[in-house]
Amino acid sequence: KAGVTQTPRYLIKTRGQQVTLSCSPISGHRSVSWYQQTPGQGLQFLFEYFSETQRNKGNFPGRFSGRQFSNSRSEMNVSTLELGDSALYLCASSLELAGVYEQFFGPGTRLTVL
């Protein structure tokens, strides 16, 4: 069974540009969460989607947005990039079954903003 896949794996952008990251969850998983990981702030929750609906959102500015498609694949978009957006962006998928909500992570997308 394939794991969570994220594309691209590495990305270099300049300030002011926008970027779109993609996440394909494990087959059958309908929940997708996004996290930002930086050395200073650790892992911070961005948002979570289930069946194309955003169920929860972290404390990030409106420049960060996401969506989920009917096949559960998800994208996140960051507009007007800032230097501080340089980070590892991680996606996790979950199968909510019998009250268990376990997250499985992808390898991440390393974004560098110059």
Next chain:
Amino acid sequence: KQEVTQIPAALSVPEGENLVLNCSFTDSAIYNLQWFRQDPGKGLTSLLLIQSSQREQTSGRLNASLDKSSGRSTLYIAASQPGDSATYLCAVLTSGTYKYIFGTGTRLKVLA
């Protein structure tokens, strides 16, 4: 607001030692708690998940316990090996949310 703390931040031990990593959380109304391992520059690997109704979970040399009333979880690693060197993260899912809150991690180095 749920806050998760992990102590110690870093740990260096000789091979073969048994060790305990600690995770504390401020809101005991949790749905479950998950332990992960992260190798440098990589994604997270799920190690153990403990549901709120459980007290512990075991997988191989790993044992995780949960004490909701005191807001604590421990990850016990038996007979540590150099391959166990990584950062270990705990994450808490608070009841009524779909949002895991992560601790800052414990960076473990096992010396051969």
